[in-house]
Each structure stands twice: as C-alpha cells, then as structure tokens.
Amino acid sequence: xxxxxxxxxxxxxxxxxxxxxxxxxxxxxxxxxxxxxxxxxxxxxxxxxxxxxxxxxxxxxxxxxxxxxxxxxxxxxxxxxxxxxxxxxxxxxxxxxxxxxxxxxxxxxxxxxxxxxxxxxxxxxxxxxxxxxxxxxxxxxxxxxxxxxxxxxxxxxxxxxxxxxxxxxxxxxxxxxxxxxxxxxxxxxxxxxxxxxxxxxxxxxxxxxxxxxxxxxxxxxxxxxxxxxxxxxxxxxxxxxxxxxxxxxxxxxxxxxxxxxxxxxxxxxxxxxxxxxxxxxxxxxxxxxxxxxxxxxxxxxxxxxxxxxxxxxxxxxxxxxxx
Amino acid sequence: xxxxxxxxxxxxxxxxxxxxxxxxxxxxxxxxxxxxxxxxxxxxxxxxxxxxxxxxxxxxxxxxxxxxxxxxxxxxxxxxxxxxxxxxxxxxxxxxxxxxxxxxxxxxxxxxxxxxxxxxxxxxxxxxxxxxxxxxxxxxxxxxxxxxxxxxxxxxxxxxxxxxxxxxxxxxxxxxxxxxxxxxxxxxxxxxxxxxxxxxxxxxxxxxxxxxxxxxxxxxxxxxxxxxxxxxxxxxxxxxxxxxxxxxxxxxxxxxxxxxxxxxxxxxxxxxxxxxxxxxxxxxxxxxxxxxxxxxxxxxxxxxxxxxxxxxxxxxxxxxxxxxxxxxxxxxxxxxxxxxxxxxxxxxxxxxxxxxxxxxxxxxxxxxxxxxxxxxxxxxxxxxxxxxxxxxxxxxxxxxxxxxxxxxxxxxxxxxxxxxxxxxxxxxxxxxxxxxxxxxxxxxxxxxxxxxxxxxxxxxxxxxxxxxxxxxxxxxxxxxxxxxxxxxxxxxxxxxxxxxxxxxxxxxxxxxxxxxxxxxxxxxxxxxxxxxxxxxxxxx
Numbered sequence: 001x002x003x004x005x006x007x008x009x010x011x012x013x014x015x016x017x018x019x020x021x022x023x024x025x026x027x028x029x030x031x032x033x034x035x036x037x038x039x040x041x042x043x044x045x046x047x048x049x050x051x052x053x054x055x056x057x058x059x060x061x062x063x064x065x066x067x068x069x070x071x072x073x074x075x076x077x078x079x080x081x082x083x084x085x086x087x088x089x090x091x092x093x094x095x096x097x098x099x100x101x102x103x104x105x106x107x108x109x110x111x112x113x114x115x116x117x118x119x120x121x122x123x124x125x126x127x128x129x130x131x132x133x134x135x136x137x138x139x140x141x142x143x144x145x146x147x148x149x150x151x152x153x154x155x156x157x158x159x160x161x162x163x164x165x166x167x168x169x170x171x172x173x174x175x176x177x178x179x180x181x182x183x184x185x186x187x188x189x190x191x192x193x194x195x196x197x198x199x200x201x202x203x204x205x206x207x208x209x210x211x212x213x214x215x216x217x218x219x220x221x222x223x224x225x226x227x228x229x230x231x232x233x234x235x236x237x238x239x240x241x242x243x244x245x246x247x248x249x250x251x252x253x254x255x256x257x258x259x260x261x262x263x264x265x266x267x268x269x270x271x272x273x274x275x276x277x278x279x280x281x282x283x284x285x286x287x288x289x290x291x292x293x294x295x296x297x298x299x300x301x302x303x304x305x306x307x308x309x310x311x312x313x314x315x316x317x318x319x320x321x322x323x
Numbered sequence: 324x325x326x327x328x329x330x331x332x333x334x335x336x337x338x339x340x341x342x343x344x345x346x347x348x349x350x351x352x353x354x355x356x357x358x359x360x361x362x363x364x365x366x367x368x369x370x371x372x373x374x375x376x377x378x379x380x381x382x383x384x385x386x387x388x389x390x391x392x393x394x395x396x397x398x399x400x401x402x403x404x405x406x407x408x409x410x411x412x413x414x415x416x417x418x419x420x421x422x423x424x425x426x427x428x429x430x431x432x433x434x435x436x437x438x439x440x441x442x443x444x445x446x447x448x449x450x451x452x453x454x455x456x457x458x459x460x461x462x463x464x465x466x467x468x469x470x471x472x473x474x475x476x477x478x479x480x481x482x483x484x485x486x487x488x489x490x491x492x493x494x495x496x497x498x499x500x501x502x503x504x505x506x507x508x509x510x511x512x513x514x515x516x517x518x519x520x521x522x523x524x525x526x527x528x529x530x531x532x533x534x535x536x537x538x539x540x541x542x543x544x545x546x547x548x549x550x551x552x553x554x555x556x557x558x559x560x561x562x563x564x565x566x567x568x569x570x571x572x573x574x575x576x577x578x579x580x581x582x583x584x585x586x587x588x589x590x591x592x593x594x595x596x597x598x599x600x601x602x603x604x605x606x607x608x609x610x611x612x613x614x615x616x617x618x619x620x621x622x623x624x625x626x627x628x629x630x631x632x633x634x635x636x637x638x639x640x641x642x643x644x645x646x647x648x649x650x651x652x653x654x655x656x657x658x659x660x661x662x663x664x665x666x667x668x669x670x671x672x673x674x675x676x677x678x679x680x681x682x683x684x685x686x687x688x689x690x691x692x693x694x695x696x697x698x699x700x701x702x703x704x705x706x707x708x709x710x711x712x713x714x715x716x717x718x719x720x721x722x723x724x725x726x727x728x729x730x731x732x733x734x735x736x737x738x739x740x741x742x743x744x745x746x747x748x749x750x751x752x753x754x755x756x757x758x759x760x761x762x763x764x765x766x767x768x769x770x771x772x773x774x775x776x777x778x779x780x781x782x783x784x785x786x787x788x789x790x791x792x793x794x795x796x797x798x799x800x801x802x803x804x805x806x807x808x809x810x811x812x813x814x815x816x817x818x819x820x821x822x823x824x825x826x827x828x829x830x831x832x833x834x835x836x837x838x839x840x841x842x843x844x845x846x847x848x849x850x851x852x853x854x855x856x857x858x859x860x861x862x863x
Contacts, residue, residue, distance in 0.1 A: 014392020021480040087366040126370025219752020253491030273382040
C-alpha cells in the first residue's frame with residue numbers, strides 16, 4: 001500500500017486526461033491491484049472542502065504518511081513571488097508545494113510544466129511560472145537544485161506535453177512494488193528507461209530519414225518521406241519512447257504525419273515560437289539543418305547526406321504509406 | 324463535519340470543490356435554506372493570450388490546446404479555422420471530415436468520462452441514503468470501484484484512439500493546420516477507426532449506457548417519449564441512462580439549477596462540401612451542428628461581431644466590454660483587484676441581443692440542443708427534443724445532464740457517417756499562402772460549449788489573440804450592470820438541505836462541466852466570519 005496525492009498548479013489537466021487513458025494498468029486497477037491509495041486528486045478526489053484541507057494540513061505536518069506526491073502544472077510565482085495568481089484551498093499553491101514536497105517519500109513532476117515550466121513559462125512568462133526542480137534546462141526551479149524527498153531522491157521528472165500514461169503508471173507501479181531503486185535517472189532527472197532512446201527510435205519514417213528523402217507537403221504528402229528535413233521534426237534530437245510505446249495504443253505524431261515538437265525536452269516549445277519557426281526546419285545558409293541529429297556535426301552530416309543521396313533506391317522516393 | 328447553522332442566513336464557501344477541472348471557488352449566501360447570492364471565483368492565471376502576442380502565426384495551434392487538456396482537440400479545431408480565415412485557405416472535403424471526426428471523438432470520450440468520474444459520484448452522496456435507488460446508485464457509480472464507473476471511465480479512452488489514428492495522439496496533437504490536416508490516412512486507418520467506434524458502441528454505448536440501439540434512442544422526440552422509453556423494457560429501465568433518469572427524478576434533480584434560460588451555440592462540424600473557402604460570413608450556413616442564440620423565448624442568428632468581454636469584476640485592468648478583436652489581457656494582483664470589487668480570473672463574456680442589450684448566455688450541450696430545435700436543412704442537426712423539454716419541464720440540472728448524454732448517440736452516428744465519406748484517393752491538404760496580415764475567427768463546440776478564437780496577424784506575426792472559452796461564458800462573474808453569470812444564476816433559488824454537506828451545489832457546478840475545480844466557501848453573513856469549508860460529494 002502506498003499513498004498518493006496529486007495536485008495541479010498552472011495546469012491544463014492534460015496529464016490527468018492522458019493518465020485516464022491508461023491500460024495495463026488502468027487507473028482503477030492501480031487502486032485495486034496495486035494498492036495505491038489515492039488520497040486526493042483534483043478530478044478524482046472525494047474529500048472536499050474542510051475535510052480536504054484537514055487532510056492536506058495533516059500531510060504537510062507529517063502526521064499522515066505521504067508516499068508519492070505527484071505535481072502537474074507549473075509552480076506559479078506571480079505576482080512578485082507571492083504565488084497569488086494561483087490560489088488553491090485558501091492559499092497560494094506554491095505554499096502547499098513548499099510544505100508538502102519535503103514530507104513526501106518521493107516527488108514526481110508530471111508533464112513539462114511541472115518539470116521545467118513548459119508553455120506557461122514561454123516569454124514573457126506572465127505567471128512567472130517555473131518547474132519543481134528545473135527552469136527550462138537549468139537546475140533549480142522552485143524547490144532548488146539541492147532538494148531531496150524523504151527517500152533521498154530529487155524530483156523525478158516525467159516530461160512530455162502531456163506525458164504518456166504508461167510513463168506515469170509504470171513509474172507508479174515501480175514505486176508501489178518496491179522497485180524505486182531500479183529507477184535510474186538521466187541528467188534532467190528523467191527515468192532513463194523511457195528517455196534514453198529517441199522519438200525517432202521506431203519511427204516508421206526511418207528509412208526515408210536514412211536516404212535523406214523529405215516529405216514534400218502535409219496531408220497526402222506524408223504518405224512518404226521524413227519530416228526532419230523541411231517540417232521541423234525534432235525526432236532525431238528528442239529523447240522519448242513515443243514510437244516504442246505508442247500513443248492511445250495506436251500511433252504517434254510522426255507516424256500520423258505530424259512533426260515531433262520535442263516536447264520531452266526542456267526547450268519545448270522550441271525557439272519560443274518565434275515567427276517562422278513553427279513546423280519549419282531551421283537551416284544554415286538555406287540547406288543544412290541548424291539542429292543536427294544527436295551526435296552529428298555539420299561536416300559529418302553533409303558527408304552522410306551526399307552518400308545517402310547517391311545511394312537512394314527508387315522506392316525511397318515513392319509513397320510507402322498508401323491506401 | 325463540525326459547523327452547525329444557528330443563523331437563518333449564512334454564507335457557504337467550499338474550498339476546494341473538486342471534480343470540475345481547474346480551480347474554482349464558489350461563495351454563496353444562503354437564506355432560510357435557499358441560495359440567494361452566488362460568486363464564482365476562478366483562482367488561476369497563466370496568460371496564454373499574452374504569450375501568443377508577437378509569436379509565429381501558427382503558434383496558436385501548439386499553444387491553445389494547452390489551455391485545456393480536456394478539450395485540447397476543440398481548441399485545435401477552432402484555432403485552425405481561425406487561421407484558415409486569416410490566410411484565406413482552401414480546404415479539401417477530406418480535411419473537414421477528418422477535423423470533424425477528431426473533434427467529435429474528443430467529445431465522445433468526454434461524455435462518459437465526465438458522467439462517471441465527475442458527475443455521477445455525487446449521486447452516491449449519503450444525503451440520498453433513504454432514496455429507493457440509493458444502493459443501486461452506489462453499486463454503479465461509487466468512485467473507482469463502481470461497476471459502471473470502472474467500465475465507463477476505462478472505455479472512455481476508446482474514442483480518442485481514433486483521434487490518435489488521425490492526429491498521432493490525444494491529448495495535445497497539433498495536426499490540424501491551415502489548409503487541412505497533416506495526416507494522409509491509409510485504408511486500415513479508416514477500417515480500424517470504424518472497428519474501434521463499433522467496439523465503443525457495442526461494449527458501452529448500447530449495452531451499458533442506453534440499453535437499446537442508438538437508433539431506438541434517437542426516436543425520442545418529446546419528454547413523454549423519454550418517459551415511455553424508460554418503461555418500455557427491462558434493458559432500457561436498467562441501463563445507466565434509464566437508471567439515472569429514474570434516480571434523478573426521485574431525488575429531484577429536475578427541480579433546481581435552471582440558470583439564465585438564455586442560450587448560445589456557436590455551432591460546429593463544418594459540412595465537407597460547404598466550407599471549403601472558410602470565411603466569417605459563410606460559417607453559419609455550413610454548420611452541421613448549428614449556431615444560434617435562444618433568448619427571451621426567441622431564436623436569433625449568431626454573429627461573432629456581437630460578442631463582448633466585460634471584466635469589471637475580473638482581475639484585469641479596467642472594465643472592458645471589448646470585442647475580442649480589440650480584446651486586452653492585463654492582469655493585476657488579486658489582492659489589489661479585490662479592493663476594486665473584482666473577484667475572479669474569468670472574464671464575463673456577453674452577447675448583444677436586440678432589445679435585451681448585452682446579456683449572459685449559457686453555453687454547452689443544452690444550448691446546442693435548444694438551438695437544434697429551430698427549423699433547418701436535412702443535413703443539419705435538427706432535433707425537437709430539448710425545445711420540448713424546456714417548454715414542458717424547464718431547464719434544470721437533470722435536463723442539462725440529459726442534453727449532454729443525448730448528444731453521445733448522435734455523435735456516434737455522425738462519426739460513423741464521416742468515416743464512410745472519407746475519400747482516400749483525394750487530398751487532405753492544400754498548401755496555403757502564408758499572408759503577412761489578416762484577421763480570423765474560428766469557433767467550435769467543445770463538449771462543454773462554445774469556444775472561439777479571434778486572431779489578428781500583422782507583419783507575419785500575431786498582433787492579437789483572444790480566446791473565449793465555454794467555461795468563461797458559464798462561470799464568468801457579474802458584469803458592469805451587476806448581472807450574474809449563467810452558473811451564478813443557476814445557483815439562485817437552490818435549496819440546500821444540509822449546509823454541512825451542500826451536495827446540491829455540486830450537482831449544479833458539475834452539470835455545467837466547467838473546466839475548473841469548483842470550491843465552495845461558507846461565511847456567517849452577520850459577522851462576515853468564515854465558519855467553514857464544506858465538502859461536496861463523498862463516497863457511498
């Protein structure tokens with residue numbers, strides 16, 4: 001049995017909605033088969049009003065054990081560090097976070113907002129939003145780089161906009177079944193088991209990528225080609241299992257013809273959505289992609305591209321995902 | 324529960340009132356057990372409209388879905404149409420079909436998820452322990468473990484699998500773009516979608532929820548038809564909908580929560596052959612689920628030019644009453660704003676109705692279904708049922724909930740038909756010219772009501788972007804004339820049987836399905852002292 005408390009700060013509920021799509025286990029199974037006790041969740045909560053506040057205070061004082069504290073959404077600090085742009089249960093949400101996080105066995109940030117600020121933190125960041133332990137790529141965030149929960153761990157970041165339900169449920173099951181020590185974290189405190197491979201790993205367009213064959217346009221044009229060259233796809237530079245663990249058990253954005261926006265990385269949305277950057281590959285002198293596939297330098301890239309173009313078989317110039 | 328009520332008049336303030344998504348505080352004054360005043364207080368501000376200013380014209384496709392993860396697909400749908408208008412694009416029929424399918428699948432998902440996870444839990448409140456159907460309500464609707472809850476919430480993930488087939492994932496895809504959609508579906512994408520939709524119909528919609536075929540349910544045209552349907556056979560009598568109807572009447576959900584009685588639908592589902600050159604002027608005539616206003620007992624055409632946002636009582640500079648093309652979002656510290664009589668982050672959208680001035684209008688399924696009652700074309704949603712219900716029963720929590728549930732059957736049918744109409748050999752996208760300047764308006768009906776974007780492009784970037792959400796329409800505050808917003812009005816006159824557990828307020832809040840967690844606070848009206856917070860809803 002493990003207790004779980006789920007709060008939302010500057011959030012859209014997208015991670016909660018994603019979580020509810022889970023299968024194996026479903027949200028209901030988490031409760032019955034894995035003994036997760038949902039102390040409170042904004043959408044699933046039963047204790048409300050005074051009872052809820054009494055519960056939150058008891059948890060904050062350490063009178064009632066809190067094993068897993070899940071936070072969704074940014075920590076809103078405006079105006080002037082008071083957090084009054086986000087009131088919850090009679091006080092700024094940031095005060096609840098400040099009180100509850102140190103009492104938790106483990107703190108889990110769900111989604112980009114909680115990890116490092118996400119979209120609300122895009123300039124001019126009107127709500128002065130930040131993540132629990134990162135602000136974009138910079139360690140620190142609201143709780144500070146040195147924060148450790150009761151089990152001696154930093155905040156576990158499960159990024160994505162939203163996070164995939166399996167990334168959430170499998171980590172919760174790991175915690176509930178005593179496998180906390182198996183959760184290895186990368187330099188952004190993401191579980192390595194999910195965030196070592198690339199979004200591109202398993203993408204159905206990989207052969208087009210190999211031969212440097214671009215998708216020509218959206219819609220019917222995505223029946224062939226790779227989205228990296230013209231449409232700003234960040235699949236080769238983004239760490240996520242989106243093409244290993246499919247979305248809604250069916251597909252992924254890149255499979256469906258949508259460029260990866262890099263939403264498991266702290267820079268999302270990239271280039272702060274500046275004019276000319278949305279769904280368009282940024283290039284140097286009009287030809288070489290500004291952001292290289294991970295680990296490549298421009299010289300190697302150009303050599304590889306030249307060789308690939310020469311070697312391109314005819315089928316790689318044709319539609320593959322046909323009616 | 325500790326507080327007792329000694330005064331005849333008291334104020335209730337429940338914080339937090341969960342299960343409505345987001346943060347909403349509700350303050351009510353109760354006199355002799357009846358709500359006489361109400362204030363809805365949205366407690367969180369992120370400033371998306373400020374973030375969008377100066378950004379890439381297409382930034383709204385990425386940013387606006389993240390305003391609300393519950394109806395992100397609806398945000399995408401209207402933001403794509405706003406850009407289509409601004410860039411004067413051409414849309415192939417397939418693009419309109421795929422957008423419609425995706426938007427409708429999001430709503431198909433939302434209805435069971437909302438009904439079981441957010442609304443029906445309150446039916447297990449112990450206030451109803453003496454009701455005949457109580458044990459059955461608990462068996463079905465108890466949170467996480469109720470038989471219907473578990474099935475309904477789990478199967479609600481099915482329709483958005485179809486969304487993922489076309490859009491890659493749900494929530495938060497951005498696959499609708501000016502000129503069409505990003506996908507080029509294959510045969511198996513369409514056949515798999517049909518199979519998933521049929522599974523959803525078979526395993527939940529007909530077998531558990533309706534207890535009859537979709538076609539049988541849609542034969543219901545009047546309130547009497549609906550009552551006759553319940554008693555027609557055991558399957559319908561014992562379905563979740565049949566049970567809800569019986570239990571809802573037993574506990575009196577038809578006797579409170581009327582609201583303002585005036586309605587707005589901006590409509591959605593653009594006809595695949597009638598909106599291939601999107602314009603503001605051409606939109607109304609191309610809507611399958613129609614737009615319109617029903618106010619003072621009369622139907623009016625919807626005109627986006629008549630929309631205003633008042634923020635006299637909202638935490639922004641000034642008082643507003645601006646059209647969204649001129650809209651401003653300048654937040655102020657709530658502590659300072661409260662001294663000016665402001666009490667919420669929500670703005671107060673208003674609509675100018677001839678002879679009535681700028682009035683609040685309720686949005687959502689009930690509004691859509693009342694608008695569906697006016698005469699229309701055979702390809703449009705023309706349906707007399709809720710005009711009949713309003714005339715015979717008047718609006719209430721029960722009627723508002725039934726309108727939402729009723730749409731589920733219609734949307735199933737729509738999606739099935741749109742999947743049939745996709746021509747896999749035709750285009751899904753026509754590359755548009757990316758004009759430097761332009762103005763666009765895009766709208767839809769999210770599960771919970773009218774949702775619209777107004778975009779102004781100048782010099783290849785966003786000069787102004789305003790989003791007016793269904794939640795703002797419904798839970799928005801008083802305006803400059805001190806007229807309450809629709810949800811505030813819906814509380815008025817509600818009888819609170821037990822001030823220590825005012826479940827009635829939860830029913831009203833959740834019948835609107837706002838994207839905000841609602842919270843009720845209680846004060847002693849004489850001393851102004853807060854006497855407690857109250858939970859709304861509890862396990863059986």
